[in-house]
Amino acid sequence: MSDKIKMPNPIVEMDGDEMTRIMWKMIKDILLLPYIELNTDYYDLGLVHRNETLDQVTIDAAEATKKHGVAVKCATITPNADRVKEYNLSKMWKSPNGTIRAILDGTVFRTPIVVKGITPFIPTWEKPITIARHAYGDIYKNSEMTVEADCKAELVVTDKNGNETRQLIHEFTSPGIIQGVHNIDKSIASFARTCFNYALDVKKDIWFASKDTISKKYDHRFKDIFNEIYANEYKDKFEAAGIEYFYTLIDDAVARVVRSKGGYIWACKNYDGDVMSDMVATSFGSLGLMSSVLVSPDGVYEYEAAHGTVQRHYYKYLKGETTSSNSVATIFAWTGALRKRGELDNVQDLISFADKLEKATIQTIEDGIMTGDLIPLSSLENKQKADTETFLIEINNRLQKLL
Numbered sequence: 001m002s003d004k005i006k007m008p009n010p011i012v013e014m015d016g017d018e019m020t021r022i023m024w025k026m027i028k029d030i031l032l033l034p035y036i037e038l039n040t041d042y043y044d045l046g047l048v049h050r051n052e053t054l055d056q057v058t059i060d061a062a063e064a065t066k067k068h069g070v071a072v073k074c075a076t077i078t079p080n081a082d083r084v085k086e087y088n089l090s091k092m093w094k095s096p097n098g099t100i101r102a103i104l105d106g107t108v109f110r111t112p113i114v115v116k117g118i119t120p121f122i123p124t125w126e127k128p129i130t131i132a133r134h135a136y137g138d139i140y141k142n143s144e145m146t147v148e149a150d151c152k153a154e155l156v157v158t159d160k161n162g163n164e165t166r167q168l169i170h171e172f173t174s175p176g177i178i179q180g181v182h183n184i185d186k187s188i189a190s191f192a193r194t195c196f197n198y199a200l201d202v203k204k205d206i207w208f209a210s211k212d213t214i215s216k217k218y219d220h221r222f223k224d225i226f227n228e229i230y231a232n233e234y235k236d237k238f239e240a241a242g243i244e245y246f247y248t249l250i251d252d253a254v255a256r257v258v259r260s261k262g263g264y265i266w267a268c269k270n271y272d273g274d275v276m277s278d279m280v281a282t283s284f285g286s287l288g289l290m291s292s293v294l295v296s297p298d299g300v301y302e303y304e305a306a307h308g309t310v311q312r313h314y315y316k317y318l319k320g321e322t323t324s325s326n327s328v329a330t331i332f333a334w335t336g337a338l339r340k341r342g343e344l345d346n347v348q349d350l351i352s353f354a355d356k357l358e359k360a361t362i363q364t365i366e367d368g369i370m371t372g373d374l375i376p377l378s379s380l381e382n383k384q385k386a387d388t389e390t391f392l393i394e395i396n397n398r399l400q401k402l403l
């Protein structure tokens with residue numbers, strides 16, 4: 001390879017914290033810079049720089065993502081009280097992912113990376129299951145109270161002229177609890193469109209489920225909005241792409257998912273997504289093999305690994321000890337972003353490079369060379385534990401043969 005691949009337009013690069021920041025640089029040095037004239041709009045979202053810029057850098061990175069359409073993000077620390085002390089922060093800055101998601105109004109799609117030798121706990125799952133979680137409302141924005149005996153609880157809605165509509169929740173004869181939850185048509189519609197667009201983009205079927213038989217107004221609204229948008233805007237496109245949308249009850253969906261071979265997107269209401277994404281992720285094996293992409297309703301993509309900054313490994317690294325941290329999900333964040341950039345700009349070499357880098361990464365693990373987290377999961381006989389850097393060098397050896 002003499003000529004490096006050129007990128008006519010940049011991707012937004014968001015650097016991060018701790019062990020993932022170390023891996024970020026290694027991935028660039030070993031697997032990307034030798035082959036690509038990387039064109040990135042760089043933002044340092046490391047906690048030190050977020051603190052220096054009073055978190056403006058996070059907002060700037062999100063705005064740049066809107067402009068360029070594609071971003072890749074390293075894992076970042078979400079500060080808590082310990083971190084405020086550790087980094088001497090002027091404020092407990094908010095989660096960067098939360099800030100970026102709010103600006104892009106996006107939905108997160110999480111997909112496991114499937115490799116031979118690591119069998120899911122549900123062994124019939126041959127292909128990945130992608131979970132899309134609605135990120136607004138329901139019990140995450142609830143209002144709840146405890147209720148004493150001999151009280152009447154009602155729902156009250158007051159319109160702008162002060163007229164009240166009331167509905168009985170329960171007449172309490174003994175103490176109990178109540179909860180008020182809400183959602184917004186616009187947010188549900190934007191979730192539905194993002195899901196349908198993403199399904200078309202990756203050419204996979206999409207399932208959505210709720211409990212509309214019991215919740216005849218609330219959950220039914222979700223079902224109706226999905227069905228209407230599908231029928232009016234997507235049915236023809238789905239038929240042309242040979243993919244399917246189907247709605248079912250949440251309990252039926254769970255049963256079907258467990259019996260399935262995988263290979264589809266499962267769109268979930270907020271709580272269902274919280275619970276089911278942990279179920280699916282655990283079943284597929286390792287956090288180090290879970291990729292993630294935030295997609296906005298207008299088609300902006302931000303790729304990242306689903307795991308955090310792998311703090312414990314970072315402190316070992318700082319002490320000069322050998323680490324064996326899994327870079328696969330972060331590599332796939334880069335390949336996702338590079339492939340998307342290639343598709344948008346019609347740069348075939350970039351798409352093909354992304355495919356080959358993914359292939360080389362999977363080949364390395366399937367050849368038995370893997371990081372420590374995967375050793376207990378792999379059923380291969382000849383497996384060897386590689387340190388953080390050696391694993392990347394082994395991937396590069398295979399990549400060179402593919403290029």
Ligand code: NAP
Nearest residue numbers: 075076077078287288307308309310311312325326327373
């Ligand atoms: P974590 O970094 O995902 O790590 C949890 C544990 O999972 C690690 O200690 C490690 O286990 C294992 N692990 C995760 N990723 C791994 C990898 N790539 N290779 C090998 N092992 C891996 O989560 P956390 O410890 O809860 O959070 C650490 C920091 O990350 C926090 O400051 C949090 O705010 C941040 N965070 C950021 C994001 C994001 O930016 N998207 C997401 C989650 C958390 P062992 O230590 O047992 O080896």
Ligand code: MG
Nearest residue numbers: 273274275278
């Ligand atoms: Mg959860």
